[in-house]
Amino acid sequence: MIHQSKSYIKFIRLSKNRHGVHSPFVYDLVTKCFNDKKTYPEYEILKSHRKALRSDTSMVEMKDFGQGSRVFKGNARKVSAVVKNAGMRKKRQKLLFRIAKYFNSENILELGTSLGLGTVALSLSNEFSAIHTVEGCPNTLLKAQEYFEKFNLHNIQIHQEIFSDFLSESRSFGTETFDLIFIDGDHNGERTLGYFHSLLKHVHNDSLIIFDDIYWSKDMTAAWQQIIANEKVTVSIDTFQWGLVFFRKEQPKQHFMIRV
Numbered sequence: 336m337i338h339q340s341k342s343y344i345k346f347i348r349l350s351k352n353r354h355g356v357h358s359p360f361v362y363d364l365v366t367k368c369f370n371d372k373k374t375y376p377e378y379e380i381l382k383s384h385r386k387a388l389r390s391d392t393s394m395v396e397m398k399d400f401g402q403g404s405r406v407f408k409g410n411a412r413k414v415s416a417v418v419k420n421a422g423m424r425k426k427r428q429k430l431l432f433r434i435a436k437y438f439n440s441e442n443i444l445e446l447g448t449s450l451g452l453g454t455v456a457l458s459l460s461n462e463f464s465a466i467h468t469v470e471g472c473p474n475t476l477l478k479a480q481e482y483f484e485k486f487n488l489h490n491i492q493i494h495q496e497i498f499s500d501f502l503s504e505s506r507s508f509g510t511e512t513f514d515l516i517f518i519d520g521d522h523n524g525e526r527t528l529g530y531f532h533s534l535l536k537h538v539h540n541d542s543l544i545i546f547d548d549i550y551w552s553k554d555m556t557a558a559w560q561q562i563i564a565n566e567k568v569t570v571s572i573d574t575f576q577w578g579l580v581f582f583r584k585e586q587p588k589q590h591f592m593i594r595v
Protein backbone atom coordinates (compact mmCIF):
# COMPACT_ATOMS: atom_id res chain seq x y z
CA MET A 336 0.00 0.00 0.00
CA ILE A 337 2.84 2.42 0.79
CA HIS A 338 4.35 1.57 -2.58
CA GLN A 339 1.02 2.35 -4.28
CA SER A 340 0.62 5.70 -2.49
CA LYS A 341 4.17 6.83 -3.21
CA SER A 342 3.86 5.72 -6.83
CA TYR A 343 0.57 7.59 -7.20
CA ILE A 344 2.08 10.85 -5.97
CA LYS A 345 4.89 10.43 -8.48
CA PHE A 346 2.39 9.56 -11.23
CA ILE A 347 0.35 12.71 -10.57
CA ARG A 348 3.51 14.81 -10.73
CA LEU A 349 4.76 13.31 -14.01
CA SER A 350 1.63 12.36 -15.92
CA LYS A 351 -0.01 14.43 -18.64
CA ASN A 352 -3.39 14.87 -20.23
CA ARG A 353 -3.76 15.08 -24.00
CA HIS A 354 -2.03 18.49 -24.13
CA GLY A 355 1.39 17.15 -23.38
CA VAL A 356 1.25 14.35 -25.96
CA HIS A 357 3.13 14.92 -29.21
CA SER A 358 2.77 11.46 -30.80
CA PRO A 359 -0.19 11.52 -33.26
CA PHE A 360 -0.88 7.83 -32.55
CA VAL A 361 -1.10 8.40 -28.81
CA TYR A 362 -2.84 11.78 -29.13
CA ASP A 363 -5.60 10.17 -31.20
CA LEU A 364 -5.91 7.30 -28.74
CA VAL A 365 -6.28 9.75 -25.84
CA THR A 366 -8.71 12.13 -27.53
CA LYS A 367 -10.80 9.66 -29.53
CA CYS A 368 -10.85 6.74 -27.13
CA PHE A 369 -9.68 7.44 -23.56
CA ASN A 370 -11.58 10.76 -23.45
CA ASP A 371 -14.54 9.64 -25.60
CA LYS A 372 -17.61 10.82 -23.66
CA LYS A 373 -20.20 9.29 -26.01
CA THR A 374 -22.84 7.13 -24.32
CA TYR A 375 -22.70 3.82 -26.17
CA PRO A 376 -25.86 1.65 -26.09
CA GLU A 377 -23.66 -1.26 -24.90
CA TYR A 378 -23.10 0.63 -21.63
CA GLU A 379 -26.71 -0.26 -20.74
CA ILE A 380 -25.89 -3.97 -21.12
CA LEU A 381 -22.79 -3.56 -18.97
CA LYS A 382 -25.01 -1.91 -16.37
CA SER A 383 -27.66 -4.65 -16.44
CA HIS A 384 -25.03 -7.40 -16.27
CA ARG A 385 -23.35 -5.73 -13.28
CA LYS A 386 -26.74 -5.18 -11.62
CA ALA A 387 -27.67 -8.85 -12.08
CA LEU A 388 -24.40 -9.98 -10.49
CA ARG A 389 -24.80 -7.46 -7.67
CA SER A 390 -28.22 -8.96 -6.89
CA ASP A 391 -26.85 -12.51 -6.86
CA THR A 392 -26.58 -13.53 -3.21
CA SER A 393 -25.38 -17.09 -3.90
CA MET A 394 -22.15 -18.22 -2.29
CA VAL A 395 -19.33 -19.55 -4.47
CA GLU A 396 -16.24 -21.38 -3.25
CA MET A 397 -13.61 -19.29 -5.02
CA LYS A 398 -10.01 -20.28 -5.19
CA ASP A 399 -7.85 -17.36 -6.24
CA PHE A 400 -4.97 -18.63 -8.33
CA GLY A 401 -3.05 -15.38 -8.18
CA GLN A 402 -1.69 -13.32 -5.31
CA GLY A 403 -4.97 -13.63 -3.42
CA SER A 404 -7.36 -10.92 -2.38
CA ARG A 405 -6.61 -7.87 -0.24
CA VAL A 406 -10.34 -7.67 0.49
CA PHE A 407 -11.55 -11.21 1.24
CA LYS A 408 -10.23 -13.66 3.82
CA GLY A 409 -11.81 -17.08 3.14
CA ASN A 410 -12.69 -18.81 -0.11
CA ALA A 411 -16.51 -18.89 0.29
CA ARG A 412 -17.63 -15.59 -1.19
CA LYS A 413 -20.96 -14.00 -1.99
CA VAL A 414 -21.17 -13.10 -5.68
CA SER A 415 -22.69 -9.68 -4.95
CA ALA A 416 -19.88 -8.86 -2.51
CA VAL A 417 -17.16 -9.87 -4.97
CA VAL A 418 -18.60 -7.55 -7.62
CA LYS A 419 -19.06 -4.74 -5.13
CA ASN A 420 -15.68 -4.93 -3.44
CA ALA A 421 -13.28 -6.52 -5.87
CA GLY A 422 -14.81 -6.29 -9.34
CA MET A 423 -13.60 -4.06 -12.11
CA ARG A 424 -14.92 -0.52 -11.69
CA LYS A 425 -17.56 0.81 -14.11
CA LYS A 426 -15.26 3.48 -15.51
CA ARG A 427 -12.55 0.90 -16.32
CA GLN A 428 -15.06 -1.50 -17.81
CA LYS A 429 -16.27 1.20 -20.21
CA LEU A 430 -12.69 2.13 -21.05
CA LEU A 431 -11.87 -1.52 -21.85
CA PHE A 432 -14.93 -1.64 -24.12
CA ARG A 433 -13.81 1.55 -25.91
CA ILE A 434 -10.20 0.39 -26.33
CA ALA A 435 -11.27 -2.92 -27.93
CA LYS A 436 -13.75 -1.03 -30.13
CA TYR A 437 -11.29 1.72 -31.09
CA PHE A 438 -8.70 -0.80 -32.29
CA ASN A 439 -11.36 -3.03 -33.82
CA SER A 440 -9.82 -5.98 -31.97
CA GLU A 441 -11.10 -9.28 -33.31
CA ASN A 442 -9.02 -11.92 -31.60
CA ILE A 443 -8.85 -11.16 -27.90
CA LEU A 444 -7.28 -12.94 -24.94
CA GLU A 445 -8.08 -12.20 -21.31
CA LEU A 446 -6.07 -13.79 -18.49
CA GLY A 447 -8.25 -13.69 -15.34
CA THR A 448 -11.99 -14.01 -15.97
CA SER A 449 -13.30 -13.94 -12.39
CA LEU A 450 -17.02 -13.09 -12.72
CA GLY A 451 -16.54 -11.75 -16.22
CA LEU A 452 -16.93 -7.98 -15.91
CA GLY A 453 -14.00 -7.41 -18.24
CA THR A 454 -14.98 -10.28 -20.52
CA VAL A 455 -18.43 -8.79 -21.09
CA ALA A 456 -16.94 -5.39 -21.98
CA LEU A 457 -14.63 -7.08 -24.49
CA SER A 458 -17.43 -9.23 -25.87
CA LEU A 459 -19.70 -6.24 -26.49
CA SER A 460 -17.01 -4.25 -28.30
CA ASN A 461 -17.58 -6.28 -31.47
CA GLU A 462 -20.05 -9.13 -31.84
CA PHE A 463 -17.83 -10.75 -34.48
CA SER A 464 -14.76 -10.86 -32.28
CA ALA A 465 -13.54 -14.02 -30.53
CA ILE A 466 -12.82 -13.63 -26.84
CA HIS A 467 -10.70 -16.28 -25.14
CA THR A 468 -10.81 -15.89 -21.39
CA VAL A 469 -8.73 -17.95 -18.96
CA GLU A 470 -9.54 -18.62 -15.29
CA GLY A 471 -8.10 -21.18 -12.88
CA CYS A 472 -11.09 -21.45 -10.54
CA PRO A 473 -13.82 -23.75 -11.95
CA ASN A 474 -16.59 -22.46 -9.65
CA THR A 475 -15.95 -18.82 -10.45
CA LEU A 476 -15.88 -19.63 -14.14
CA LEU A 477 -19.20 -21.50 -13.93
CA LYS A 478 -20.83 -18.46 -12.37
CA ALA A 479 -19.33 -16.15 -15.01
CA GLN A 480 -20.54 -18.49 -17.74
CA GLU A 481 -24.06 -18.55 -16.31
CA TYR A 482 -24.26 -14.79 -16.89
CA PHE A 483 -22.59 -14.88 -20.33
CA GLU A 484 -25.43 -17.19 -21.36
CA LYS A 485 -28.10 -15.10 -19.65
CA PHE A 486 -26.89 -12.08 -21.61
CA ASN A 487 -26.62 -14.00 -24.90
CA LEU A 488 -22.92 -13.38 -25.31
CA HIS A 489 -21.88 -16.01 -27.82
CA ASN A 490 -18.42 -14.84 -28.81
CA ILE A 491 -16.74 -15.91 -25.55
CA GLN A 492 -14.67 -19.08 -25.23
CA ILE A 493 -13.80 -19.97 -21.68
CA HIS A 494 -10.67 -21.89 -20.67
CA GLN A 495 -10.50 -23.29 -17.17
CA GLU A 496 -6.75 -23.44 -16.82
CA ILE A 497 -3.76 -22.08 -14.97
CA PHE A 498 -2.25 -19.25 -17.04
CA SER A 499 1.13 -20.96 -17.36
CA ASP A 500 -0.52 -24.16 -18.66
CA PHE A 501 -2.59 -22.19 -21.13
CA LEU A 502 0.52 -20.42 -22.38
CA SER A 503 2.80 -23.45 -22.36
CA GLU A 504 4.61 -24.50 -25.52
CA SER A 505 2.78 -27.79 -25.79
CA ARG A 506 -0.63 -26.13 -26.11
CA SER A 507 -2.52 -26.27 -29.37
CA PHE A 508 -2.75 -22.46 -29.48
CA GLY A 509 0.33 -22.74 -31.66
CA THR A 510 1.20 -19.59 -33.51
CA GLU A 511 -2.17 -17.84 -33.20
CA THR A 512 -1.84 -14.09 -32.63
CA PHE A 513 -4.09 -11.80 -30.64
CA ASP A 514 -5.05 -8.21 -31.40
CA LEU A 515 -5.67 -7.41 -27.76
CA ILE A 516 -4.46 -9.17 -24.63
CA PHE A 517 -5.72 -8.15 -21.19
CA ILE A 518 -3.76 -9.53 -18.24
CA ASP A 519 -5.95 -9.09 -15.18
CA GLY A 520 -4.84 -11.68 -12.65
CA ASP A 521 -1.83 -13.05 -10.79
CA HIS A 522 -0.18 -9.84 -9.68
CA ASN A 523 3.22 -11.39 -9.22
CA GLY A 524 6.09 -9.61 -10.92
CA GLU A 525 8.16 -12.62 -11.94
CA ARG A 526 5.18 -14.57 -13.28
CA THR A 527 3.79 -11.50 -15.07
CA LEU A 528 7.13 -11.12 -16.82
CA GLY A 529 6.96 -14.81 -17.72
CA TYR A 530 3.47 -14.37 -19.23
CA PHE A 531 4.74 -11.39 -21.22
CA HIS A 532 7.63 -13.38 -22.66
CA SER A 533 5.36 -16.33 -23.51
CA LEU A 534 2.91 -13.96 -25.18
CA LEU A 535 5.50 -12.30 -27.40
CA LYS A 536 5.06 -15.05 -29.97
CA HIS A 537 1.30 -14.36 -30.00
CA VAL A 538 1.52 -10.67 -30.91
CA HIS A 539 1.70 -8.91 -34.27
CA ASN A 540 2.65 -5.39 -35.26
CA ASP A 541 -0.69 -3.89 -34.17
CA SER A 542 -1.29 -5.92 -31.02
CA LEU A 543 -1.83 -4.30 -27.67
CA ILE A 544 -1.19 -5.86 -24.27
CA ILE A 545 -2.82 -4.29 -21.21
CA PHE A 546 -1.43 -5.12 -17.77
CA ASP A 547 -3.64 -4.46 -14.77
CA ASP A 548 -2.29 -3.19 -11.45
CA ILE A 549 1.24 -2.30 -12.47
CA TYR A 550 1.70 -0.56 -9.09
CA TRP A 551 0.18 -3.40 -7.03
CA SER A 552 3.59 -4.11 -5.47
CA LYS A 553 7.25 -3.26 -5.96
CA ASP A 554 7.82 -6.45 -7.90
CA MET A 555 4.89 -5.73 -10.26
CA THR A 556 6.33 -2.26 -10.93
CA ALA A 557 9.78 -3.77 -11.51
CA ALA A 558 8.22 -6.24 -13.98
CA TRP A 559 6.45 -3.35 -15.74
CA GLN A 560 9.77 -1.49 -16.06
CA GLN A 561 11.36 -4.55 -17.66
CA ILE A 562 8.40 -4.99 -20.00
CA ILE A 563 8.56 -1.43 -21.31
CA ALA A 564 12.34 -1.72 -21.74
CA ASN A 565 11.92 -4.83 -23.94
CA GLU A 566 13.22 -4.17 -27.45
CA LYS A 567 9.98 -5.39 -29.04
CA VAL A 568 7.91 -2.77 -27.20
CA THR A 569 7.77 0.59 -28.94
CA VAL A 570 4.99 2.72 -27.41
CA SER A 571 4.13 2.19 -23.75
CA ILE A 572 1.48 4.05 -21.76
CA ASP A 573 1.21 4.13 -18.00
CA THR A 574 -2.30 5.12 -16.83
CA PHE A 575 -1.44 4.13 -13.25
CA GLN A 576 -4.05 1.35 -12.95
CA TRP A 577 -3.16 -0.12 -16.35
CA GLY A 578 0.00 -0.34 -18.39
CA LEU A 579 -0.44 -0.55 -22.16
CA VAL A 580 2.25 -1.76 -24.53
CA PHE A 581 2.35 -1.60 -28.34
CA PHE A 582 4.69 -3.26 -30.82
CA ARG A 583 4.22 -0.96 -33.84
CA LYS A 584 7.54 -0.91 -35.68
CA GLU A 585 6.67 2.41 -37.34
CA GLN A 586 6.69 4.17 -33.94
CA PRO A 587 9.80 5.38 -32.15
CA LYS A 588 10.30 3.85 -28.72
CA GLN A 589 8.52 6.25 -26.38
CA HIS A 590 6.93 6.07 -22.94
CA PHE A 591 3.91 8.09 -21.81
CA MET A 592 2.25 8.65 -18.44
CA ILE A 593 -1.36 9.64 -19.03
CA ARG A 594 -4.19 10.48 -16.65
CA VAL A 595 -7.39 8.80 -17.74
Ligand SMILES: C[S@@+](CC[C@H](N)C(=O)[O-])C[C@H]1O[C@@H](n2cnc3c(N)ncnc32)[C@H](O)[C@@H]1O
Nearest residue numbers: 399400401447449452453471497498519520521
Ligand atom coordinates in the same frame (compact mmCIF):
# COMPACT_ATOMS: atom_id res chain seq x y z
C1 LIG B 1 -8.67 -9.60 -10.59
S1 LIG B 1 -9.53 -11.05 -10.97
C2 LIG B 1 -10.06 -10.77 -12.63
C3 LIG B 1 -11.10 -9.73 -12.75
C4 LIG B 1 -11.85 -9.79 -14.04
N1 LIG B 1 -11.02 -9.64 -15.20
C5 LIG B 1 -12.96 -8.76 -14.05
O1 LIG B 1 -13.04 -8.01 -14.99
O2 LIG B 1 -13.74 -8.70 -13.11
C6 LIG B 1 -8.23 -12.21 -11.22
C7 LIG B 1 -8.68 -13.63 -11.54
O3 LIG B 1 -7.58 -14.32 -12.11
C8 LIG B 1 -7.52 -15.63 -11.62
N2 LIG B 1 -6.12 -16.05 -11.64
C9 LIG B 1 -5.09 -15.42 -11.01
N3 LIG B 1 -3.95 -16.07 -11.27
C10 LIG B 1 -4.25 -17.12 -12.06
C11 LIG B 1 -3.46 -18.14 -12.67
N4 LIG B 1 -2.15 -18.21 -12.48
N5 LIG B 1 -4.08 -19.04 -13.43
C12 LIG B 1 -5.45 -18.99 -13.60
N6 LIG B 1 -6.24 -18.05 -13.06
C13 LIG B 1 -5.64 -17.11 -12.30
C14 LIG B 1 -8.06 -15.53 -10.20
O4 LIG B 1 -8.58 -16.80 -9.79
C15 LIG B 1 -9.09 -14.43 -10.32
O5 LIG B 1 -10.39 -14.95 -10.51
